[in-house]
Amino acid sequence: MTHSSRLTRRSVIKGGLGLALATTALTTLGLPMAARAAGKKVIIGAFTDGGLTPFKQKIIPQAKEAGFDVEFLEDEYGVTLEKWFADAQSGAGQYDLYLLDDPWVPQFGAANVLEDLGAGGIDGSDKDWIGSMIDMGYWPPQQGPRVKGFEDAKPTLICVPFVGDLQTLTYRNDVFTGGAPKTWDEVIAKGKEGVAAGTIKYPVVFRGVSGNPIVTSWYPIFLSFGGSFFDDKWNPIFNSAEGKASADFFVGTMKQNAPSGVVEFDSDQEGAAILGGEAGVIIQYSGNALKADDPAQTKVAGKLDFGVVPKQEKAIAQMGIFIAGVPKSAPNKANAIEFLKWYTSAETQAKLSEAGSIPVKRSAFGVAKPGNRLIPVALQQLDAGALPRPRTPDWAKVEELLGIELNKALQAGSGGGAALDTAAKQVKDYLTTAGYY
Amino acid sequence: MHGAAQARKYRLQGAGLDLALPYLMLAPGLMIVLGVLVYPLWDGLRASTKIYRYGSPVADAGFQNYLRLWSDAQFLNSLWVTVKFVALSVSLEAVLGFALALFCLREFRGIRLLRTVLIVPMVITPVVVAILFRLIYASDAGMLTVLSEAMGGGEVQILGNPLNAFIGLVVLDVWEWTPLMFLILLAGLQSLPHEPFEAARVDGAGAWRVFADLTFPMMRPVLAVAIVLRTIDAFGTFDQVFVLTRGGPGEATRLISIYGYDTAFKFQQTGYAAALFVTIGLVVLALAFSAIRLLRRIDAS
Numbered sequence: 001m002t003h004s005s006r007l008t009r010r011s012v013i014k015g016g017l018g019l020a021l022a023t024t025a026l027t028t029l030g031l032p033m034a035a036r037a038a039g040k041k042v043i044i045g046a047f048t049d050g051g052l053t054p055f056k057q058k059i060i061p062q063a064k065e066a067g068f069d070v071e072f073l074e075d076e077y078g079v080t081l082e083k084w085f086a087d088a089q090s091g092a093g094q095y096d097l098y099l100l101d102d103p104w105v106p107q108f109g110a111a112n113v114l115e116d117l118g119a120g121g122i123d124g125s126d127k128d129w130i131g132s133m134i135d136m137g138y139w140p141p142q143q144g145p146r147v148k149g150f151e152d153a154k155p156t157l158i159c160v161p162f163v164g165d166l167q168t169l170t171y172r173n174d175v176f177t178g179g180a181p182k183t184w185d186e187v188i189a190k191g192k193e194g195v196a197a198g199t200i201k202y203p204v205v206f207r208g209v210s211g212n213p214i215v216t217s218w219y220p221i222f223l224s225f226g227g228s229f230f231d232d233k234w235n236p237i238f239n240s241a242e243g244k245a246s247a248d249f250f251v252g253t254m255k256q257n258a259p260s261g262v263v264e265f266d267s268d269q270e271g272a273a274i275l276g277g278e279a280g281v282i283i284q285y286s287g288n289a290l291k292a293d294d295p296a297q298t299k300v301a302g303k304l305d306f307g308v309v310p311k312q313e314k315a316i317a318q319m320g321i322f323i324a325g326v327p328k329s330a331p332n333k334a335n336a337i338e339f340l341k342w343y344t345s346a347e348t349q350a351k352l353s354e355a356g357s358i359p360v361k362r363s364a365f366g367v368a369k370p371g372n373r374l375i376p377v378a379l380q381q382l383d384a385g386a387l388p389r390p391r392t393p394d395w396a397k398v399e400e401l402l403g404i405e406l407n408k409a410l411q412a413g414s415g416g417g418a419a420l421d422t423a424a425k426q427v428k429d430y431l432t433t434a435g436y437y
Numbered sequence: 438m439h440g441a442a443q444a445r446k447y448r449l450q451g452a453g454l455d456l457a458l459p460y461l462m463l464a465p466g467l468m469i470v471l472g473v474l475v476y477p478l479w480d481g482l483r484a485s486t487k488i489y490r491y492g493s494p495v496a497d498a499g500f501q502n503y504l505r506l507w508s509d510a511q512f513l514n515s516l517w518v519t520v521k522f523v524a525l526s527v528s529l530e531a532v533l534g535f536a537l538a539l540f541c542l543r544e545f546r547g548i549r550l551l552r553t554v555l556i557v558p559m560v561i562t563p564v565v566v567a568i569l570f571r572l573i574y575a576s577d578a579g580m581l582t583v584l585s586e587a588m589g590g591g592e593v594q595i596l597g598n599p600l601n602a603f604i605g606l607v608v609l610d611v612w613e614w615t616p617l618m619f620l621i622l623l624a625g626l627q628s629l630p631h632e633p634f635e636a637a638r639v640d641g642a643g644a645w646r647v648f649a650d651l652t653f654p655m656m657r658p659v660l661a662v663a664i665v666l667r668t669i670d671a672f673g674t675f676d677q678v679f680v681l682t683r684g685g686p687g688e689a690t691r692l693i694s695i696y697g698y699d700t701a702f703k704f705q706q707t708g709y710a711a712a713l714f715v716t717i718g719l720v721v722l723a724l725a726f727s728a729i730r731l732l733r734r735i736d737a738s
Contacts, residue, residue: 078679082702089492107705110491149490208597210685261576263597263686269577393491397704408687411599433505435490 041069041332042339046099047080050287051165051322051357054371058355059348068339081107084327088113091329096336099322102136105159106393109139110150114325118157120337128346128361130382133161133321141391145232148435159325160340161360163286163352166386167220167317168377169307170274170289171281172300175199180307181281184221184249187310188257191280203257205279208410209266211403212396216318217270218406219389220283220309221254222246223316229390234436236427238402239420246312247416251409263411274304283309285320286358289374306377308384316385321360394434401426485711492705502712512713514688515696522603522692523671526610531664533611534618539652541619542626552623559616567680570609571596574681599689602682606690609677614670618663625659626652657735665728672721693717 042063046052056072063070073095075083084098089111100108108114117137118124124134135142137159140150171180175194181187191203207213222238225246229238237243255262259273271288273279275298291297292304309317326336342348349364356371358378365379389395402423409419431437485502487494506512541552558566573580574595581593595605629652637647675694678684684691684699697717701710 085492085702085705107491111493113492210683210687259577260592261594261597264576264594269575272577394704400699400703404685404687407685411597411686 039069040067040335040338041071042096042335043071043073043094043332044097044099045073045075045080045084045095046322047077047101048074049077049322050290051163051285052099053290054352054355054357055163059343059352059357062348062351063339063342066342068335068342070339077101085111085113088327088329093327093329093331095327096330096332097339098325098327099162100159100325102319102321102323103389103395105136105139105323105325106147106391106395108325109156109158110147110393113328114158115328115330115333115337116156116158117160117326117337117340120326122157122160122337122340122344124157124160128363130161130164130360130362132319132382132386132388133164133323133360136319136321136323136388136391137161144391145230145234147234147392147394159323160344161321162324162343163322164358164360164378164382165285165287165321166319166358166378166381167283167285167309168289168374168381169281169283169309170292170304171307172200172277172279172303173305174303175280180305181310182315184224184253184310184312187281188253191257194280200280201278202259202273203280204254205258205265205270205273205282206254206262207266207270208255208262208407209264210407211400213266213403214406214410215399215403216320217283218247218250219318220316221250221312223318223385223387224309224312224314225249226313234392234431236424236431239417239424242313243420244417247406247409247420248414249416251406251412251416251419252414255410255413263407275299277303281310283317286374286378290356290372293373306374308377308381314385315381316387317381319386319388394431394436397430398427401430481711481715484708485715487708489705489707489709492707494708498708502709503716505709506713506716511688511691511696512693515684515691515693518603518688518691519672519693522607522610522674522690523668526607526614527664527667527671529607529611530615530618530667531660533615534622534663535656535660537615537619538622538626539648541623555619556616558613559620561613563613563676564680566609566613567677570605570612570677571681574605596682597686599686602686602689606678606682609681610671610674613677614667618667621663621666622656622659625656625663629655658732661728661732661735665725668724668728669721672717 060070060072081101081104084095084100085107086092087094088098088108098108124137126134134157137157138155139158140146140153140155142155146153169180172194173179175197176186176190181190188203191200194200195203206217208217222243225242227238227240227243227246229236231237259265259278261269265273267284267288270279270282270284271291274282274284275288275291277298277300289306292306293301295301298304308315324340326333326340330336344360346361346363349359349361350367353359353364353367353375354369354371356375358375359365365375370376390398392398402420405419405423405426406416409415484494486498486500488496488498488501537555541548541555561569571579574593576582576592576594576597579593579595581595585591585593595601633651633655634647637651642650673694674692675698678690678692678695679698682690684695693713697710697713700706700713
């Protein structure tokens, strides 16, 4: 890994010098502050997701008031990674900030295309960060196994958490009348009662589509059963007894209590099931959860509550934060870093929380009036346990191999454990080819 | 002496210019062809002989990427799915397109409107077609499920069942691309000479006899061209699968284009993906050459 502090310093100094000159000139001309502020252009690239709605609606206008000229460019999730990776590698310089999905950080980190934000003056050691979130911004990781070639590299802060997304439980409070179900057994048992009473159609709904969707849905169950994905040498151990039990439960019991077409369900169908009043519980990220109180978006407003994900052994969710990185080719690099400092300040994070989005600084969880009921639950979940996906640049392929096998088992409605054995062998073979061992 | 030498020099210069002029005139076009056709092909070939890590080439691979393909179960599966998909959909499109072209050859009231309506699916953007079919196939609120439930049935499983999803994809492709087959074959039928058909009619030949002995043999070259064009195109089918199934359930609809895309962009194995696409390019090229040879044989016979 090479550090880019020379470039960063130079650009920061150049930006600062330019800003000082511009300030002097504009002050001399007697122009108002807003006109000066309009010069701090920041082009933000994001993938379309409901989790960014509060940022777009409430924070961008405040950023403009603070002097940033924010241009917000959205793309469909599926094409974002390739587009940004090509932009960063070719040095095309179309963006100042990428709002990445956190599993992409290792890919961008290993390719060495993002700025060292620590050298830009962003303090990763600030105790106000949610620890598990800021850890995801380092490449190579500060803890856990590292992939070959990065064993001895110094962890560098290349991204900072932007929106603190993670999985939580959404449930029907007229089915689970005693509050959020604590265990998976309770989800199924009380859900069946809800079905028998005609309140709901299915105890549970989840994402069953091959690849990322099904793995994302299975992951918190896997974690709650006590599974671990890799050992410290990158050997797959997800097909342990705990992992197999979780997969059998997922493709068996959970499928039997879900819609028959769940094999083809992605987040839109999953969201429609809970917002349309058909499902008893779902585990979801904040994008759809934010719609739970809006009568225009749900038929069951007032009947949806949030809770920590159910447990078998533990109650651990998957983290999936939006995380911001500045490409080395950014045309307004100094502005981007300045924007991140402003955005991640305790003051702005408090405003983000008030706007209804999950913040990334602990102090912002304590605001008097968080804009969404999900926010305190998200903190409970963080404290109960939330883990990121394994931090390897090859996660997408690993997830694909596992996702296909899980999807096949889900189609059959059985054989989850065997699916994990098959996937573990494929993952091991793939990582061997990729030079992991 | 001096004057003669000067004249000779001018003559040579003139001759040189005459010789160079055509090449100078061709140069801009040649540069464009090199830039937009040859260079990307060369670059793809070069990439296919490299090992990439994290988006950058790190080592020479020789033919290693090409050899690896044949032990990659996912590649072999996607190749098999693609071959099945192409064979089934192009065959159906040829039969249906021919039937429609024969039907629309006749002149009757409303035929112009019918011909126009028949080509509508072909002009709709593939992504939109995929979205339309998702609205039909979705098991939770799709049109088929709604119809089935209205008739007292249950949910219709298309996208969640491997066989049904594959058939559903073929149906989508046939719906979208039969019009192209129809258009080419109709143009072919309209350009056939009238005399042999009039003679056959005078001789009292029936419709089937006319089709079997005249129409089909005379249309074979046109049909072959249409099939070749659609086959090449069908090998590259991407948008519809990307939107409708993303290759699932499992790997049931994972065409080679989807696997290649994932390999290149999602998994960032650029060299391996390049080898995959070069291989598929060679397969399609071989198909095209075979078809051209077949056409020559048909012409000769």
